[in-house]
Amino acid sequence: MTLKQLYNNGLRKLESGGVADARFEVWVLIEEIFGVNRADVIADILPAADTALADRFFDCCSRRAEGMPLQYIIGHWEFMGLDFQVDSSVLIPRQDTETLVEYITENYSGRLDILDMCCGSGCIGLSLKHLLPESRVVLCDISRDALETAYRNAQALNLDVTLKQCDLTNGYKEYFGENEFDIIVSNPPYIKSSDMQSLQRELAYEPRIALDGGPDGMKYYSWLISDWKGALRPGAQMILESGFDTQNDIYLMFLECEYGDVLKRRDANGTVRLVAAKKGLGK
Ligand code: GLN
Numbered sequence: 684m685t686l687k688q689l690y691n692n693g694l695r696k697l698e699s700g701g702v703a704d705a706r707f708e709v710w711v712l713i714e715e716i717f718g719v720n721r722a723d724v725i726a727d728i729l730p731a732a733d734t735a736l737a738d739r740f741f742d743c744c745s746r747r748a749e750g751m752p753l754q755y756i757i758g759h760w761e762f763m764g765l766d767f768q769v770d771s772s773v774l775i776p777r778q779d780t781e782t783l784v785e786y787i788t789e790n791y792s793g794r795l796d797i798l799d800m801c802c803g804s805g806c807i808g809l810s811l812k813h814l815l816p817e818s819r820v821v822l823c824d825i826s827r828d829a830l831e832t833a834y835r836n837a838q839a840l841n842l843d844v845t846l847k848q849c850d851l852t853n854g855y856k857e858y859f860g861e862n863e864f865d866i867i868v869s870n871p872p873y874i875k876s877s878d879m880q881s882l883q884r885e886l887a888y889e890p891r892i893a894l895d896g897g898p899d900g901m902k903y904y905s906w907l908i909s910d911w912k913g914a915l916r917p918g919a920q921m922i923l924e925s926g927f928d929t930q931n932d933i934y935l936m937f938l939e940c941e942y943g944d945v946l947k948r949r950d951a952n953g954t955v956r957l958v959a960a961k962k963g964l965g966k
Contacts (some may be wrong), residue, residue, distance in 0.1 A: 685786040686717060687727040689737060693744045694790060700748025708753050710742070715757050716740050728818045750884040763810040767836050772828035774893040776806040779950040780870055782957050784810045784924055786948055789834045794818055798859075798870040798914070800851055800907065801825075803893055805844075807834030807868055823858070826892060851906050857913040862916045870924035871895045871903035894904040900929045901936070920944075922959040933958040 684692075690713055697705035710721060716736055723729050741767075743756050756761040759768050759798040762776035769775055784807060787797075794817040799808030802822035812820040822837075822844055824830050824863050830846050837844050849858045851871075871894040874882070886894065896902050904923060915921060922940070925933050930947060937945045942960035950956035 684730055684737060684948075685727055686713065686719060686729050686732050689732055689740055690724055691712070693740060696741075696744045696748050700750070702747060708747060711753060711757065712740060712743050712747070716743065734793050738927055746790045750888065752885045752888055754945045755888060762806040762902075763813070765806075765810060765813060765840055767804050767806050767865045768832060769804055770832060770837065771888060772826060772890060773804040774889050776804055779952070779954070779956050780787050780807065781810075782948055782950045783807055783868055783870065783924055784814070786957055786959070787811060787868065787922065787956045788814045791815065791866070795865040796863060796916075797821070797866045797868065798823065798864045798881065800867060800911070801871045801903065802833050802846075803870075805836045807870060808844060809833070809836055809840055809842050811868070812844050820844045821847060821864075823847045823851070825850045826888075826890070828892075829893075840846070851903060851911065854906075854910045854922075861913050862919075863914050865916060866922060867907070867911060867915060867919075868922045869903075869907055871907065873900045873904070873924075873929050875900040875928075896929075898924060899932070901932055903934050904929065905936060908933070908940050908942070912940060912942070912962055917964045918961055920959055920961045922957060924956060925958045927954055930955045930958055 685755055693709040694705055697709055704710055716739055731849050746756055752775055754769050755771055759766055760776055763781055797811055797818050797820045799822045802808050802824045808820050808822040822833055830848055834846055872894050874894045876898050877897055879895055934945055937960035943963050945960040947955045948957040
């Protein structure tokens with residue numbers, strides 16, 4: 684079979700499996716598996732595909748058609764221009780989350796102490812270390828498997844960071860000193876438990892522990908905003924990813940806990956994706 688025929692077969696398989704952006708995803712698989720460019724496939728000038736690779740391609744298309752996310756099938760995904768290894772122990776890096784990294788690099792420079800809490804693959808903390816290389820970056824997660832993935836990413840990207848297993852509901856004092864960080868950034872689990880059943884089928888492949896934010900989706904925000912304030916220096920900033928239905932509660936919680944400069948930022952789709960605030964200078 685030529686690659687063009689394989690492409691057409693793969694496309695039909697993904698479309699019949701209900702994959703929304705089937706064309707894009709088949710191209711990713713073709714490029715990943717055969718290492719060829721699109722123009723040559725479309726022009727149909729390439730020799731017949733290697734049988735073993737063709738089998739692998741069909742196997743990947745079947746798994747995708749059954750709902751497994753493309754990123755887990757190919758095992759890596761791009762975030763902030765860097766390539767991150769991903770597996771089912773971590774959330775897939777989303778473009779929306781780049782809003783947090785962009786906000787920080789637009790507003791900070793130099794040497795900072797940064798904590799990425801609930802780091803998963805490490806995409807936020809490692810991108811920050813890449814873009815603010817003088818900074819000390821600490822990545823924490825409760826999941827040992829996620830930390831292993833983050834460690835592999837740190838190695839592959841040659842970034843010198845500290846990784847630490849940590850349950851944020853134990854409070855910061857168990858792990859860090861007072862006034863230790865200039866920035867705490869986090870994309871914590873924030874889906875309401877009652878919404879976990881009705882997730883898009885792709886999300887069901889992602890780790891529940893990275894998504895379930897308790898009955899109101901606020902469980903981890905409330906710990907971070909109230910308890911972890913002590914780990915911020917006076918004037919330091921907590922920067923949180925928010926879901927569309929948690930942003931106002933996060934905003935109010937920052938005000939209740941007497942933070943200042945509370946702000947929101949939208950992602951490239953126009954959805955509020957970031958809520959941030961600063962610890963006051965006095966406390
Ligand atoms: N952004 C994810 C979603 O859209 C949720 C990520 C999270 O809970 N931190 O479902």
